Amino acid sequence: MAQTEMRMVFKSRQVRMIPIIVVIMSVAFGGIMTWLMLSFGGIDAALFSVTLGSIMGAVVIMLPLMLPILIAADSIVGEKERHTLVPLLATPLTDGELLLGKFLTAMIPGLLVAYGNLVLAVLVVNGVVFFMAPQFLWVWPDLLSLVQAIILPILFAILAVGLMVIISGRANTVYEAYQTGGILILPAMVFAYSGFLLGLGWLIFAIGSIIILFVDIILFRIAVRLFNRDALISRTG
Amino acid sequence: MVDLTKEFAKIRAVDNVSLDVRRGEVFGFLGPNAAGKSTTVKVAATLLMPNKGSIVIEGYDVLEQPVEVRSIIGLLPEDGASTHYDRLSAYKNLEYIGRLYDVPEETLENRIDELLEFLELSDRKDDSPATYSTGLKQKLSIARSMIHNPQVVFLDEPTSSLDPIMSKRVREFIDTQAEGGKQTFFLCTHLLSEVEALCDRVGFISKGKLVEVGRPKELRRKFWTVRTYEIQLIDSNLQKSGEIITSTGLVKSVKIEGNRIVFELENAETKNPQIVRALIESGMNIIELRERVPDLDAVYQKVIGGN
Numbered sequence: 382m383a384q385t386e387m388r389m390v391f392k393s394r395q396v397r398m399i400p401i402i403v404v405i406m407s408v409a410f411g412g413i414m415t416w417l418m419l420s421f422g423g424i425d426a427a428l429f430s431v432t433l434g435s436i437m438g439a440v441v442i443m444l445p446l447m448l449p450i451l452i453a454a455d456s457i458v459g460e461k462e463r464h465t466l467v468p469l470l471a472t473p474l475t476d477g478e479l480l481l482g483k484f485l486t487a488m489i490p491g492l493l494v495a496y497g498n499l500v501l502a503v504l505v506v507n508g509v510v511f512f513m514a515p516q517f518l519w520v521w522p523d524l525l526s527l528v529q530a531i532i533l534p535i536l537f538a539i540l541a542v543g544l545m546v547i548i549s550g551r552a553n554t555v556y557e558a559y560q561t562g563g564i565l566i567l568p569a570m571v572f573a574y575s576g577f578l579l580g581l582g583w584l585i586f587a588i589g590s591i592i593i594l595f596v597d598i599i600l601f602r603i604a605v606r607l608f609n610r611d612a613l614i615s616r617t618g
Numbered sequence: 619m620v621d622l623t624k625e626f627a628k629i630r631a632v633d634n635v636s637l638d639v640r641r642g643e644v645f646g647f648l649g650p651n652a653a654g655k656s657t658t659v660k661v662a663a664t665l666l667m668p669n670k671g672s673i674v675i676e677g678y679d680v681l682e683q684p685v686e687v688r689s690i691i692g693l694l695p696e697d698g699a700s701t702h703y704d705r706l707s708a709y710k711n712l713e714y715i716g717r718l719y720d721v722p723e724e725t726l727e728n729r730i731d732e733l734l735e736f737l738e739l740s741d742r743k744d745d746s747p748a749t750y751s752t753g754l755k756q757k758l759s760i761a762r763s764m765i766h767n768p769q770v771v772f773l774d775e776p777t778s779s780l781d782p783i784m785s786k787r788v789r790e791f792i793d794t795q796a797e798g799g800k801q802t803f804f805l806c807t808h809l810l811s812e813v814e815a816l817c818d819r820v821g822f823i824s825k826g827k828l829v830e831v832g833r834p835k836e837l838r839r840k841f842w843t844v845r846t847y848e849i850q851l852i853d854s855n856l857q858k859s860g861e862i863i864t865s866t867g868l869v870k871s872v873k874i875e876g877n878r879i880v881f882e883l884e885n886a887e888t889k890n891p892q893i894v895r896a897l898i899e900s901g902m903n904i905i906e907l908r909e910r911v912p913d914l915d916a917v918y919q920k921v922i923g924g925n
Contacts, residue, residue, distance in 0.1 A: 385706070385714045392705040464700045468762060471663050472718040473689040611667040614660060615626065 382474065383485035390452050390486065399448045400494045404501060407440045411502045415509040415520075433506065433521045441502055441530050445495035449538045450566060453487035453545035454558040461613075462554055470610050480546070480608045487542045488535075495534035529586055536593040541566055543600030546608055569593070621671035624657050631657040633826035634671070639819075641676075642799025644792060646817035647806045650922055654826040655806040656696045659772045662804070663693045676769050689719065692768035696806070698759030699779055702747035708758050709734070709743040712765055719766035733761040736791060738784075752779045760788060764795075771795075774806045789816055810914040820914070822921045830921050834914050841920045844870060845886050846910040848878045849893075852903045862900050866893055880910070 390396050414436055460466040469479070503522065510520050522530060545562050552558035619639075624632040632654040639645045649655050660666040662673050664684035672679060678686040695701060702711050712730045721729060734740045737757040747755050756779045763771060773792075777785035793816060795801045807813060813820055814834060821831040830837060851859055860872050860879050868889040869881040883889050890907065897904060 382718060385710075385717075389703060389705045463704070464697060465703055467665065467695045468693070468701050468715060468759075469718070470665055471688060471691075471693040471695075472715065473685050473720065474718060475685055610665050614665045 382478070382482035383489065386456055386482065386486040387490060390455050391490070393455055396448070396451055396455060396490075399451060400445075400490075400498075403445055403447070403494055404498055407437070407498050407502050408505050410440055411437050411506045412509050415506045416513065419510065419513045437502055437506065437521060437526070441495065441499050445491055445498055445534060446537050446541055446566065447563075448494055449487040449491035449541040450545060450562045451559055452490060453483065453542045454548075454552075454555045454562060456483055456486050457545055457549040458552050458558040459555045461549070466613060470613065476609045477605070480605060483546070483608075484539075484542050487545070488538045491538045491541075492534055495538075496531075499530050525583060525586065532590060533593075536590060536597060537566075537569065539597040540569060540593060540600060543597060543604045546604035547600065569596075619658075619662070619671070619673045622658065622661060622668055622673060623670035624654075624661055624666060625669050630826050632661065632668075635823070635826070635828045636671075637821060637828060637831065639802060639804060641802055642796060643818040644796045644803040644805060644816050646813035646820040647804060647823060648808075648810070648813060648820055648918060648922075649823035653823045655823055656774055658823070659693070659774055659804070659806060662687075663691060663772060664688055689766070690769045692763040692766065692771040694759050694763040694771075694773045694776055696774040698763075698774070698776075699752050699755035702755060702758060702762075704746050704748035706746070707744045708739060708747055708750070711747060711758065712762055715762050716765045721766050729765060729767070730761075733764060737761050737787075753781060753784060756780055757784065757788075760791075768801065770802045770804065772804045772806075775808065776805065777807075777809065777812060785812075792816060810918055814914050822918065824922050834917075837917050837921075838912055838914070841917050842912050844882050844884055846880060846882050846912075847886065847890065848875070848880045848908055848910055849897075849904060850878050850906045850908075851897075852905050858900075859897060859902050862896055862902070863893055866896050868893060 415433065418433065460469060474482070506521050507519060510517050541562065544565055545558060548558050548561050548565070552561060619635060619637040622632055622635040622637075623630065631652075635654070635658060647655050647658070657666065661668050662675065662680060664680050664687050667681070672681055674680070675687050676690055678690070680687050702708075703714070706714060709730060712733070713726065716726045716730065730743075731740070734743050737760060739754065739757055739761070742750065742754065747758055750758065756776075760773070760776060763773065776792075777788050780788060789812065792803055792805075796803055803816075805813070805817060817834065819831065819833050820837065822829045830840075832840065849859075849863075856874050856877070856879060860874055863869055863879060863881055864872050866889075869883045872879060872881045874880070881893075886909070894904060894907060
């Protein structure tokens with residue numbers, strides 16, 4: 382189910398554009414930031430790494446989040462909008478399997494883009510450093526940035542999709558769902574971004590992650606409760 | 619189906635409906651708009667939870683075993699023509715849904731080809747349903763509802779957007795499938811001619827309540843106590859014959875229509891022989907005596923109109 386759905390959502394031009402924008406922005410941003418810091422810097426390797434890590438971490442994590450929000454909106458609310466929900470719900474899939482399918486459809490591309498984007502950004506940043514300041518060898522990511530860049534996209538993707546399942550009950554169009562999802566998820570993004578900018582260490586990261594995980598669990602439980610055939614069909618009419 | 623009740627907010631869409639549909643029959647479910655037909659189908663297809671009552675399909679309870687129920691039923695929803703994935707080709711639409719129904723890979727391709735061939739969609743199978751006419755989309759919906767060879771098929775207005783030739787073909791398809799008890803069909807339709815042609819039994823639903831159930835012929839008998847007959851004579855005076863029929867005092871009305879005499883009466887089985895005898899004794903030559911059977915539309919008007 383998730384495989385076919387992913388194929389379908391990537392036929393949407395909006396969805397196809399996001400990974401391209403994300404990659405261009407974070408690679409260009411990473412390259413320019415590194416170049417600027419090395420050209421006008423005078424900073425030591427450790428501070429360079431922390432500053433770059435804060436900025437790049439936020440870009441690498443936040444930008445790919447647009448994708449699960451849009452895919453979830455397209456895959457869940459889009460079914461309603463395009464009237465394809467009833468035949469899908471008439472198949473023998475359980476409510477749980479359907480929800481899992483929707484989660485995977487929205488999360489997998491988002492995570493692939495996030496991690497692919499991370500690899501590209503790392504190559505670009507360190508490539509610029511290699512040519513401009515070979516004495517630094519490796520500036521980003523350090524271990525904390527790497528763990529953050531791996532863990533946070535998963536936590537935020539669950540948050541985005543869970544939120545979108547809840548929103549899908551109210552929203553009637555993909556655009557409306559995407560807008561509402563974006564507005565609701567913005568505070569979470571700012572929260573994560575602040576954590577990075579402030580360069581807070583492992584403890585804050587751990588506490589922040591636990592809070593997001595807790596919110597994820599609550600949202601997932603609400604999503605499971607709301608994502609049932611009777612509720613979906615009754616709301617659709 | 620026992621005491622089925624489904625409410626939306628304060629509106630009772632289906633009200634204590636009890637119904638028994640036999641295996642292998644084609645059952646017609648008739649009623650005006652918002653009578654509760656589609657809601658009943660959605661509950662049977664486990665898409666909606668009933669407030670009260672239950673439905674058992676081929677031994678599976680819709681409340682206790684919804685997955686099993688969904689795996690043995692096929693559903694053509696009321697707005698079936700607009701329920702396709704436009705980002706997939708027609709073939710891929712069927713393949714996707716077939717896989718969700720766990721149709722074995724080795725038979726899926728053949729099944730899709732067979733359905734597309736029968737419904738004359740083979741040459742458009744690689745096109746997106748977005749490029750289809752409403753009729754073609756409806757045909758694709760019918761194919762989708764049959765992709766897993768379901769034991770019970772719920773069809774909500776299956777031929778509403780098809781041309782007469784394709785409607786006939788779909789009716790033949792349903793008839794063939796239902797023959798020998800291979801599949802059971804539950805047909806919601808407004809087309810009474812379709813019910814006449816296809817259905818073994820019909821149920822009339824109005825304002826959520828099941829009003830009547832029976833064979834079309836039985837229902838006609840039930841609601842038409844006064845029956846209409848026409849008599850055709852050869853080389854006879856129609857005017858005089860009409861007067862003879864009237865003079866028997868057995869009929870409610872007599873009129874001449876073309877070369878026939880049309881009369882209405884009750885208890886036709888006992889009265890008709892007396893009328894025929896009276897005509898023959900008066901020297902009239904009868905070619906044919908035939909009942910004018912009211913169509914189901916007339917029964918429908920009477921049943922639903924009374925509710």
